[in-house]
Amino acid sequence: MKVIIYFITLLLLFTGCSAPQINFNDKIKAFELTRDNEILFTEDAKKVFESRVSLPYINVYQYIYKLDNREFVIYEQAYTDPLYVFNKSIDVLVNIIFPDYYSKRSATFGSLYFYTLQSQINKEIIYLLVENQNKKLLKIIYTKDKRMLEMLMHTLDENSQFTNLNIGTYKKDKKCHPFIKSKWNYKNILFADLVKRYGNTRRSVK
Numbered sequence: 203m204k205v206i207i208y209f210i211t212l213l214l215l216f217t218g219c220s221a222p223q224i225n226f227n228d229k230i231k232a233f234e235l236t237r238d239n240e241i242l243f244t245e246d247a248k249k250v251f252e253s254r255v256s257l258p259y260i261n262v263y264q265y266i267y268k269l270d271n272r273e274f275v276i277y278e279q280a281y282t283d284p285l286y287v288f289n290k291s292i293d294v295l296v297n298i299i300f301p302d303y304y305s306k307r308s309a310t311f312g313s314l315y316f317y318t319l320q321s322q323i324n325k326e327i328i329y330l331l332v333e334n335q336n337k338k339l340l341k342i343i344y345t346k347d348k349r350m351l352e353m354l355m356h357t358l359d360e361n362s363q364f365t366n367l368n369i370g371t372y373k374k375d376k377k378c379h380p381f382i383k384s385k386w387n388y389k390n391i392l393f394a395d396l397v398k399r400y401g402n403t404r405r406s407v408k
Contacts, residue, residue, distance in 0.1 A: 264277075275345045329344060
């Protein structure tokens with residue numbers, strides 16, 4: 203009986219049907235926020251760029267979308283290899299993946315995490331949403347225009363809002379990619395013990 207209860211608990215944990223999820227719907231070309239197969243929010247978007255970053259134990263798919271208001275949204279999906287999982291909390295993952303930014307979590311809804319990020323190089327602020335699926339898949343959306351993500355947040359809780367950051371001291375502007383801000387590379391990922399072998403409670407994989 204204990205074994206049956208254990209597997210039922212695992213099933214409920216990993217299915218998590220009541221948790222909100224984000225996705226891009228290729229059929230209607232729109233971002234969607236869904237829960238229990240119900241669409242809570244949708245936003246039209248056109249894909250204008252895509253690329254792939256391959257690292258040991260991690261594959262990242264990056265997309266740039268253009269919204270109807272001509273703003274750009276970056277959508278990234280980071281998958282671990284089958285035998286590996288992400289080894290850090292979401293707050294730490296955000297700091298590792300976006301090393302050029304100060305971050306502050308604004309809200310959490312199930313597996314969805316909203317952040318405000320402010321550049322350590324200039325005054326640029328971006329707004330970020332991360333979905334964590336069982337520590338094996340990260341869905342990441344970010345943009346300079348907080349309208350869409352703020353609407354997503356308000357769909358889940360109308361009282362939520364992004365944190366205002368004011369670091370106060372800035373360095374001179376340096377060369378920065380105009381859209382993609384994440385840093386998926388050996389230095390920021392592997393040396394930071396970002397992933398570990400599933401079930402391995404000892405040292406993380408480097």
